[in-house]
Amino acid sequence: MGTAIATDGNQWAHYMTSLRASGRFDGGSSIGTGAxxxxxxxxxxxxxxxxxxxxxxxxxxxxxxxxxxxxxxYEAGGTVEIRELPRT
Structure with missing residues (x-):
């Protein structure tokens, strides 16, 4: 995977701007390690x-x-999962 691309702050800023512009972005967060x-x-x-x-x-x-x-x-060849959330 092209790690430099996947962690590039400018790439993320551009992507997040496009998500917000879609009007369909509802947030997110980084996640730490787990058990x-x-x-x-x-x-x-x-x-x-x-x-x-x-x-x-x-x-x-x-x-x-x-x-x-x-x-x-995704663009760097990494894995991105899409999960459907329950509708309330």
Missing amino acids: VFRKGRANTAAPTVVSGFLRVRAENVDAARAFLVGNPV
């Missing part, structure tokens, strides 16, 4: 590194894919 807890078992480090999340409003997962364009991690 997995199971009753009766030893605690272990979280197996997957999740560096943060962005929340956008989209009709479905396919519509959310449009927000991948310009994402520095």
Whole structure:
């Protein structure tokens, strides 16, 4: 993965500006390291590194894919997950 691109502050600023301009950005945050807890078992480090999340409003997962364009991690060849949240 092109780490320099994925962590470039200017790339992120440009991407975040485009998300805000879409009118569908609902926030996000970086996320620190984690641990997995199971009753009766030893605690272990979280197996997957999740560096943060962005929340956008989209009709479905396919519509959310449009927000991948310009994402520095995605553009650098990294992995970006799209998850649907329950509707309230």
